[in-house]
Amino acid sequence: MQNNQAKTPMKVLSTPGHLFSVAARGFVRLSEARLKPLGFGVGYVPVLVALMNGGTETQRDLARFARIEQPTLAQMMVRMQRDGLINRTPDPADGRSSLISLTPSAESRLPEACSVLFAGNRDALDGFTRQEAALLVSLINRVITNLDRLVSADPAA
Numbered sequence: 001m002q003n004n005q006a007k008t009p010m011k012v013l014s015t016p017g018h019l020f021s022v023a024a025r026g027f028v029r030l031s032e033a034r035l036k037p038l039g040f041g042v043g044y045v046p047v048l049v050a051l052m053n054g055g056t057e058t059q060r061d062l063a064r065f066a067r068i069e070q071p072t073l074a075q076m077m078v079r080m081q082r083d084g085l086i087n088r089t090p091d092p093a094d095g096r097s098s099l100i101s102l103t104p105s106a107e108s109r110l111p112e113a114c115s116v117l118f119a120g121n122r123d124a125l126d127g128f129t130r131q132e133a134a135l136l137v138s139l140i141n142r143v144i145t146n147l148d149r150l151v152s153a154d155p156a157a
Contacts (some may be wrong), residue, residue, distance in 0.1 A: 058091060
């Protein structure tokens with residue numbers, strides 16, 4: 001009996017939550033290393049994608065799209081502006097707000113950044129068939145949907 005109790009904490013390292021976390025950290029490390037020469041950070045990607053092709057958004061809408069808290073996004077916007085990736089212009093519909101858009105420099109580098117990220121995903125899924133990769137994406141999306149539902153229903157989350 002005591003032996004089973006001793007193994008129980010080790011089992012947590014085999015749970016989907018822990019394995020997702022390990023995989024996510026691995027993807028972040030790989031992506032950061034590959035994006036750095038382009039002047040992008042992996043955290044910038046959702047914002048860059050939301051603004052590509054001349055798009056403009058408010059910070060509030062970008063936070064929703066990127067699924068991050070507004071204070072976190074505000075800090076990232078400061079870094080992105082410092083790095084010459086975004087422009088801010090006053091929002092004509094709301095004088096307290098700004099519209100955010102990509103700089104021409106960021107827009108021109110974004111296709112290469114996407115290629116780098118796609119290559120990283122292909123490399124990480126080496127040995128997977130297309131069907132296995134599609135199934136993995138489908139399963140991960142289901143987990144994300146479940147987590148979104150659970151977090152929105154839990155006031156402590």
